[in-house]
Amino acid sequence: MLRQYELVERVKEYAPEADEALLNRAYVYTVQKHGTQKRASGDPYFSHPVEVAGLMTELKLDQQTIITALLHDTVEDTLATIEEIDKLFGPDVARLVDGVTKLSKIEVMTESERAAENLRKFLLAMSEDLRVLLVKLADRLHNMRTLHYIKKEDKRRRIARETMDIYAPLAERVGMYEYMREMQLLAFEQLEPEGYATITGRLAQIRSEEGGQVDELALSIKQVLAEAGLNVEVSGREKHPYSIWRKMAERHVNFEQITDIMAFRVLTDSVDDCYRALGVLHQAWQMIPGRFKDYISTPKSNGYQSLHTALIFQRSMRIEVQIRTREMHRLNEFGLAAHWAYKQGGARPDGQVGWLRDLIEIVDASHDAEELLENTKMAIYQDRIFAFTPKGALFQLPKGSTAVDFAYAVHTNLGNAAVGVKINNRHVPMRTQLANGDVVEIIKSTTSEPQLSWLGFVVTGKARAAIRRAVRAKERAEVAEIGGKLYDEIAGRLPQRLGKKALAHAVERLDLRDEEDLMFAIGSGRLSDRQVMEALVPGSTAELPEDPEWTRTERAISIRGLTAGVGFELAECCHPVPGDRIVGLRRPDHKVEVHAIDCMTLASGVDADWLDLSWGERTTGAVGRLQLILYNRPGTLAEVTQILASNRANVTNLQMTQRDEPFGTYEVDLEVSDLAHLTRIVGALRASEAVADAERI
Incomplete structure (x- = not known):
């Protein structure tokens, strides 16, 4: 932990005119307020805000930010008040501490509570002063560094997941790649311990087997560029373990199939030298097509600038190379934090770039929360998007989610009843992918039902599970409908008329749940005619012949x-x-x-x-299999069942294999006497208006 004089000295190194007395007072204040509070590690709690302040000094931020870091937990965790902080440390620090406190409160809210006004607070706290977010990111980074001290695994995983889903993407969005990479690595270790151990172990093995190969390749790159008259710095490193893991998942490959494990960075004196270096490297080694990106002429939205390329080095080794100026590198690694670095004379920088400026304008121009939700196009989270109902309820979904995913995120019943969608008050197809800030209105119908084709474009697990469940229920109902027709035929062979009691007793004797379960078992061929008849009227099959007309079993x-x-x-x-x-x-x-x-x-x-x-x-008893393509309309299955029954074909199995509106494709197994019998059935089916096609498999 940084001692008081060490923290002050760090600030004075880059800001000689900083108020030493104010810094000392803030240090003492946080120590006194947190008192005997302990962290999970057993360390005094005040060690945490002191370390967060230390992280802020590494970014060379102004004294107000350093003091905010020291005090950021006092209002939430002690008896301190914003009014007291305002009196002791000034309105700027009080405003910053209040902003960090608001972010912390939003963090612990449930998803349902994060409605429009909470979102407004989040955006305002971040947009009014970026330093609020910088302190919060440093706070989370230090908490992740000490996460292993928490004993409960589920709590560690929850914090790690929150870090991976929210804070690491936020760090990337403001260009703080060093923070992002460390957060991802620490979260990765908790969320995928086996994957983390495997990848870090393989990287260690590569280092031991290949010795100083990274340094050797870096020296080769530097020599080639020096011979071209370029003054450069070249450094190399292995790919980030989480980056390797994500690439393995995206490409569905194992570790050995990842060819670009090594990455190199070239720092130059000027932008012209960046492009000259790129040309020299492309002449010296073969470039990999499709892997070149120019973020200098077209920077990322967070201000990131660099040239990216990939080369085939010696022995077919693939490496990544990033080329940038030294100033670009400073800004890239710490992003917008570099724009907030302490300036001579305390002048506040105007480095509010693109997205942040737009965000402030939207918040300022919005008269109410719903207007804010309708107009805000957030681009904060890389792998997540936020979409809203017309009433302002906020839903977080994976990137690439569609209107159908949104409907199921709101409620399963809404997804099942969805027939159309309006996005930002405009009718669009259900498969339309959502963008950040979209306002989504789902149009529903009481007669609608999920379509099997939706599985081709939904991305959320909840939507997939609900669609599959609904489709299975519909298929079951259709098979049960066939079973009902077959049941009527079976019951008609019995010498007496049956009452409802007989059917109820049959269900009980066959150990089934209800009548629908019985019809499904008959339609799917799980019960023979003889079994059904015996369950309805015990002893009724004793005198029946072993004939295809009467039974589906015991044939030879x-x-x-x-x-x-x-x-x-x-x-x-x-x-x-x-x-x-x-x-x-x-x-x-x-x-x-x-x-x-x-x-x-x-x-x-x-x-x-x-x-x-x-x-x-x-x-007797041979089984032929047919593929039937049926029109999906009322009465279709009943007509098919009638055709099969009139041709004395016993259904032993029926399964829907595909639904592609307005058709349904089925595989049907039929007991037939011979090929001629099967051919007659196919001809009868093809002649039906209910059947689009019938083929033997």
């Missing part, structure tokens, strides 16, 4: 060409039926596989004995 198929006692199975890939030319594949310790002669998978049977087979006398 005989195959000629097999040795007596040899087991066989009909292949699932081609579903051969009597009438198909068939062939057998025999492998050791396996049943003989019976395939149709034109089955595409026979090519994989080169290691098996091929047997010339034919159908025997007993051919």
Whole structure:
């Protein structure tokens, strides 16, 4: 921990005219106010604000900011008041401390509480004076450095996630890349401990195996540029572990497939030298197309400037190179903090660049909270966007989220009922991606239902889960509808009429939940006709013949060409039926596989004995598989069920494989007597107005 005189000396080094007495008074004040309070590490609590103040001195910020850092927790955690701070340290410090306190209060609010007025406070606190945000970022950075002292894992992970989602992107947004990288690394260690250990271990291994390769490559780059007459500084480093992890996730590759582990920085005297250095490097080594970016002519929105390129070095090694002036480097590493560095005479810098100036104008011009929400186009968070309901409720979503994601974020029922959307009062498609600050109005209908095609563009887990659940429910209802038709046919074979009690008892005997569950089991082929009849009227199947008309089970198929006692199975890939030319594949310790002669998978049977087979006398119970494309409209399934029933085809399995409005694609397994039977069924289905297409699989 910095001692009192050490902190004062740091400030006096870059600001000789700073008020030493005021700095001393602030140091003593925070020590007295925090008193015997302890941190999780066991250190005195006042060590934290002192270290935060030390971070501010590294940025060479003015004495008001240093004092704010010393006092930033006093109002929230002690009996100190803003009025007392105003009296002792002046209105500027009081305003800054109040701003940091407001940010801290917003931080602990629930998502539902972060409505329009809270957002206004957040924006105003940050936009009125950027130093408020700088102190808050330093506060979070020091808390992350001591996060490992917190014993509860869930609390550590919550703080780490908040840092990764909010504070690291904020640090990047104001150009403080050093803060961003350290926050990400410390949060990464807590959130993905195994990934962190693996990547840092592999980087350590590379360092030990390759010795001083980074220094060697940096020297080679410097020599090439020196020979061209350029005065440069060259430094090299391994890629940031979290950056490697994110690249592995985005590209779906492992560590060994990441080729640009090393990155180098070239600092020059002037902008002209940056472009000259770029040309020299591209002549010396092959550049990788698509990896060059010019942030000097077109800076990032946070003011970042640099040339980025990637080169293929010796032995096909890929490296990244950043080229910038020394002044650009100073501004890049500490971003807008550099614009707030203490100036001779205490003049406040006017370095409010682009986005911050726009933010202030929007806040100042907004007469009420809703107007602010409608007009604010925030670009603070890299991987998150904020969108609002027409009434001003704020929802945070992943970057790339669509109107459907937003609807489900508001409420699952709203997502299920969504039929359209207005974004900023303009009708747009449901797949439209949202931008920061969008006001989203979901149009709903009581007759609407989620579409399977939505899964092609939604990005949130909640939306995906809700859509899948709703689609499964609809598919279940459709299968149950088929089961209901089949049930009527089965019940019609019984000698007596059935009452509701018989159906209720059947559900109980089959250990099912309700009637719908029974119809689904019938429609999906999980129950045979005989099982259903026996459950309805016990003993009713005793005299029934074993005939395809009455039962789907206990049928037999005989195959000629097999040795007596040899087991066989009909292949699932081609579903051969009597009438198909068939062939057998025999492998050791396996049943003989019976395939149709034109089955595409026979090519994989080169290691098996091929047997010339034919159908025997007993051919009942063969299963053929059809693919049906049906029009998605009322009565379609009922008509298909009627066609199958009239052609004496027992459904053993039915599954929807795709929904693409206005069609639904199904796979249906049918018990048929032979190929001619199956062909008649296909012809009958194709003749139906309910069927767009029917093909045998």
